[in-house]
Amino acid sequence: MLKTSHKKELNNVQEELKKKFDEGVDELVVWNGKLVAQAQKEHDEQLEALENEIRGLRGDKKAKGKQIAAQVKVLELQREMYTDEKNQKLEEQKQHYINKIEKMYEDFNKELKMKNFQHERSKILDYAKQLEKNEEMMQKVKQKYRDEAEEKQAKFEHKNMMLELKMLQLLLENKQQEDLEKDAMLLIEWENRCRFFEQIQKERNQEKVPHFWNLNEEPDLCKVIIHMVVPGESTIGSAETAKIQLGGHGIVGNHALVENDGKNVYIQPLADNIQILVNGKVVSGKQKLQDNDRIYFGPNHLYVFNKPQDGRKKPKQPMITFKAAWTEVTSNKGNHFGNKAGCILLSAL
Known part of the structure; x- marks a missing residue:
């Protein structure tokens, strides 16, 4: 979707182009109307002059009948030719104005499409920027969760290491206790042996040494x-x-x-x-x-x-x-x- 600012700008451009197009069309219509009115006026004036001349020739009694008829016929032909020529010119002008209006409409559509393209391009660029921002945010979130996971893993490993250390300490204490008990038993046994040998030595000495x-x-x-x-x-x-x-x-x-x-x-x-x-x-x-x-x-x-x-x-x-x-x-x-x-x-x- 386009952003609000892009929509507003596009609407303004469309209104401005439509206004220019309408103004151009209105100007052509007014100009066409003026040309048609002027041509119609000239046509009417020339037609009236010919008709006056025809009436004048018909009212001239001195003129010979044949000559007058021929002149009238020529004037009528000229009037018809002039009328056809005027109509042809009007049709050509009309077609010219139609072509010009169509070209304006085509230019209007092209400019409108260009504006739409520019706005679509701007929308895509904004969307790409937004994707980049989202990607950066996603990378930050991933890094945050990765750091938290590593911290938790480190704590878990530290906890396991401490448990293993405690187990080793307990095993070492048990081993030391067992060793102490063994040493104590060996010491007691050694002391008993020493006492036994001392007793034997004393008994032997008692037979020789005063005591x-x-x-x-x-x-x-x-x-x-x-x-x-x-x-x-x-x-x-x-x-x-x-x-x-x-x-x-x-x-x-x-x-x-x-x-x-x-x-x-x-x-x-x-x-x-x-x-x-x-x-x-x-x-x-x-x-x-x-x-x-x-x-x-x-x-x-x-x-x-x-x-x-x-x-x-x-x-x-x-x-x-x-x-x-x-x-x-x-x-x-x-x-x-x-x-x-x-x-x-x-x-x-």
Whole structure:
């Protein structure tokens, strides 16, 4: 469809051409009328002159009859010829005007067709421009949807990647957990093996190296803790530097000193405010230890000293029990510290 402006312009052109055509036709009609009127006037004048001349000749009595008749006949022929000539001229003028009107009408149609063609061409060009605009808009819309699709695809891929990453993290955590469990089981197994070999080594060392083993009111818990007395000096206490580690109430950092010279083992306290008992008696200085001596280091530490070299030389002795050893500790009436601890422990026995 043409736009409103094109329609309006075309209507104006058509009206203008029609107006010019009508004006041309009217002008030709008026001109034709004038020519016809003038020709008719001249014809009438000449006809009237001939008729007057004929009447004059007929009224002239002096003229001879034959001559007059011949002249009248000639004048009549001239009048008829003049009339025919005038009619022919009028027909020619009429045909000329008709041809001119037809040419004007043809020119009018040509100009009108040209205007229509120009407007159709303008319409096509406008339609092509509109198509270009629509194509640009369509490209923009396509690009917009393409960008949105790519963004959504990127988000979807990112989401899938995050899910895969979480799955990998979960698998890794499960794998790490499984590995940790396996490592823990292997570590426990290794520790058990180490304890087993340590126990075997301790049992072997007990047959050669002097050592302390613990006493406990529960028989099954005796000989669980073993401290080897290696050659040289060994500090006993709660300090990190002590070779034999003891802790708890009544134990200080440097509690006692044990000396192994290769033949004999000696013990002595390292502080004045502590009491160490051997077989229920207070150790005031450096004292030599014998096989199966009961050593009291504090309220929670009661040990038996074992010297394998001497034990093999002596006859077999009865088993030392916690109750018997504790009775030795509490039987020393002068040992105030022992009496306190004895009251506590004997109440539990």
